[in-house]
Structures are given as structure tokens and as C-alpha cells.
Amino acid sequence: MPNADELLVDIAATVESEQTNQMSLTVVVHGAVITGRLAPESVWRQRVAEVLRDSDRLGPFAGSFVPVLEDAATAGAEAPSYLHFHVARILQGAVGIPETGGMYRIAIRDVSAWTVGELRYSDQ
Helix, strand or coil: CCCCCCCCHHHHHHHHHHHCCEEEEEEEECCEEEEEEEHHHHHHHHHHHHHCCCCCCCCCHHHCCCCCCCCCCCCCCCCCCCEEEEEEEEEECEEEEEEEEEEEEEEEEHHHEEEEECCCCCCC
């Protein structure tokens, strides 16, 4: 199993500690290019839970995504091992999928390449 990129772990930790969703990132994971903005895990989980809760068929799964509250003593004790993307797209040729952006959770250890910023694509 490859080691996680320490700089990428630090970026994810900063997103968590600052509770910001403004960090744009593009990653390559198993050949797929994913571009979007990172979100703190708790914000990402809350948003996914809201989307599932609004679905007639997927509502029962919403509880699995409800953010787990940590006490102040243990918060941030472990380095993040996942990136939580929101309004993200998988780039395929000149198309971004989905058009409106999706919610992706990616293991940092699976990232083979990355760059700061979102890649632009043409949807025409």
C-alpha cells in the first residue's frame, strides 16, 4: 500500500482545522481526474445526509452520514486519511460529470497526482 503524500495530508488537515470549503484541488485517482473544492468532513457528511434524507428511496441511509461530534480533546488528533470533495466533477475528455458537481470521498493514499486549483473544462 503506498504511503500518503504528507503535503496532501497537511492540506486536508488545514481544511478540517479551519473549517473552510474554499480550497480547490484536482487529483488523479486510479486514472480518473477529479476536480473541485474540499470541504471539512463534518460539512460533507451533513450535506450528503440532507440529500439522502430528501429521497423517498434513500432516506433510510441518511443516518449513516450524520456527522459524529468529537469532544475538544480528541478533535483533530488523527491526521485525515480522506479528501471530501463537494461541487466536484470527474473529467472525461471535455466533459465534467456530473454537470452540477458531486460529493466525493477519496482516500488520500489512492491519489497518484494532484495540483492546487480546479481544472476548467469545456461543456460545448
